[in-house]
Amino acid sequence: MLILLLGIVFLHVAALVLLFVSTTVSAWTTGAARSSDLWHNCSTTNGEFHCEPASTGEWIQAVQALMILSIIFSVIALIVFFCQLFTLQKGGRFFLTGTFQIFASLFVMSGAVIYTVMSPKWVAPTETLGWAYILAWVAFPLALISGLIYVILRKRE
Amino acid sequence: MLTILALASIVLLGIVPQQSEAIVIYTGWERHALVGSDIRLSCSFFSWRWTSEDVTFSWSYRPDGARDSISIFHYTGGAPYVDNKGPFRDRLEFVGNPARRDGSILLKNLDYGDNGTFTCDAKNPPDIVGRASSVRLLVFEKVPIQAGVITGAIIGAVLGLLVLIVVIYYLMRFLVARRVFNLSVSKHGRKGKGKEGSQQRQLWRPPPVTLLPLTS
Numbered sequence: 001m002l003i004l005l006l007g008i009v010f011l012h013v014a015a016l017v018l019l020f021v022s023t024t025v026s027a028w029t030t031g032a033a034r035s036s037d038l039w040h041n042c043s044t045t046n047g048e049f050h051c052e053p054a055s056t057g058e059w060i061q062a063v064q065a066l067m068i069l070s071i072i073f074s075v076i077a078l079i080v081f082f083c084q085l086f087t088l089q090k091g092g093r094f095f096l097t098g099t100f101q102i103f104a105s106l107f108v109m110s111g112a113v114i115y116t117v118m119s120p121k122w123v124a125p126t127e128t129l130g131w132a133y134i135l136a137w138v139a140f141p142l143a144l145i146s147g148l149i150y151v152i153l154r155k156r157e
Numbered sequence: 158m159l160t161i162l163a164l165a166s167i168v169l170l171g172i173v174p175q176q177s178e179a180i181v182i183y184t185g186w187e188r189h190a191l192v193g194s195d196i197r198l199s200c201s202f203f204s205w206r207w208t209s210e211d212v213t214f215s216w217s218y219r220p221d222g223a224r225d226s227i228s229i230f231h232y233t234g235g236a237p238y239v240d241n242k243g244p245f246r247d248r249l250e251f252v253g254n255p256a257r258r259d260g261s262i263l264l265k266n267l268d269y270g271d272n273g274t275f276t277c278d279a280k281n282p283p284d285i286v287g288r289a290s291s292v293r294l295l296v297f298e299k300v301p302i303q304a305g306v307i308t309g310a311i312i313g314a315v316l317g318l319l320v321l322i323v324v325i326y327y328l329m330r331f332l333v334a335r336r337v338f339n340l341s342v343s344k345h346g347r348k349g350k351g352k353e354g355s356q357q358r359q360l361w362r363p364p365p366v367t368l369l370p371l372t373s
Contacts, residue, residue, distance in 0.1 A: 058307055065311035072316070 008153070011146045012081070012101065016074045018139035019108060023067040027130035028115065038064045059118045066111035067136070073104035074143065081150065094150040101147030105140050112136045180204045180287035184277050187293045190267050197252060198292055199261040200277035204284045210235065211282045214253065214260030218244070220273040230262055244270070267296050 077100035
């Protein structure tokens with residue numbers, strides 16, 4: 001059963017790491033000479049690499065907020081899991097942990113969806129969506145599965 | 158002895174200000190404005206010398222994307238001379254006070270073509286060595302929201318809601334335990350107490366101490 005515990009924690013931490021990397025790395029869209037993400041638009045013009053803050057649109061800020069919130073909720077879920085591990089009674093379920101984790105996955109999903117919908121406005125047709133964006137989409141089912149496992153899991157005798 | 162001291166102090170007073178004698182000009186860094194509105198571009202300077210009567214202010218303008226700048230305003234000999242041929246004719250007004258080292262100008266009825274860099278250069282003879290300072294003008298249809306305002310607002314709202322829910326939950330539990338509320342008191346009260354009170358042994362045998370006989 002220790003293996004089960006380790007596996008669950010590993011899954012949770014993996015989802016959390018994916019969320020971190022996806023939020024901070026500048027690779028949501030990549031083109032021939034520029035890449036942009038939630039925070040910066042970087043471009044390589046005439047051999048010099050130059051970054052400027054992303055446009056101050058309302059939607060990109062919403063995506064930023066949702067990604068950060070998902071990280072916060074996932075961290076809270078991890079802390080609450082360890083708390084509940086020691087204080088939950090027999091037969092109890094990790095509802096609280098599961099709730100936070102599922103919320104985290106919902107936030108990631110809405111962030112990615114908003115980015116997808118608004119991307120024609122920000123991304124020129126010559127540019128493709130980058131790997132950090134794909135990581136966000138991968139983090140969503142991982143977090144969702146992790147949350148569901150917490151909800152189903154029961155402290156048995 | 159006294160004369161030597163007096164001469165030395167006069168020489169020092171003459172030398173020291175000259176070494177720190179560079180005029181420093183202050184304008185803003187960037188200005189945002191709406192189409193059709195007016196904007197006041199401020200320019201002031203710091204100088205070790207008294208403000209002389211020959212103080213001069215001059216503003217020049219370089220449109221976005223252009224390489225050359227044109228002169229649009231000059232104040233000299235106590236009189237301002239505004240642009241009467243260039244892009245700002247009839248739209249430029251001098252609202253500064255040279256005696257107070259203020260060389261600000263007022264631009265009226267802004268348009269998208271006024272996007273660019275405005276440079277202010279001031280001279281306060283004999284203090285003429287200094288660097289001109291530039292302010293960038295951005296004209297918008299509507300003023301954009303600052304970066305990060307909405308982000309912070311969303312995060313703050315959600316976390317605030319979370320804290321509120323937690324506070325309300327504990328408040329309800331507290332009130333139920335105190336029998337203030339009469340709704341399913343026994344069930345909630347017991348469950349709550351059960352959760353807090355007992356430290357039951359768990360199945361997962363977390364790495365710290367577990368006693369095998371207890372988990373039968």
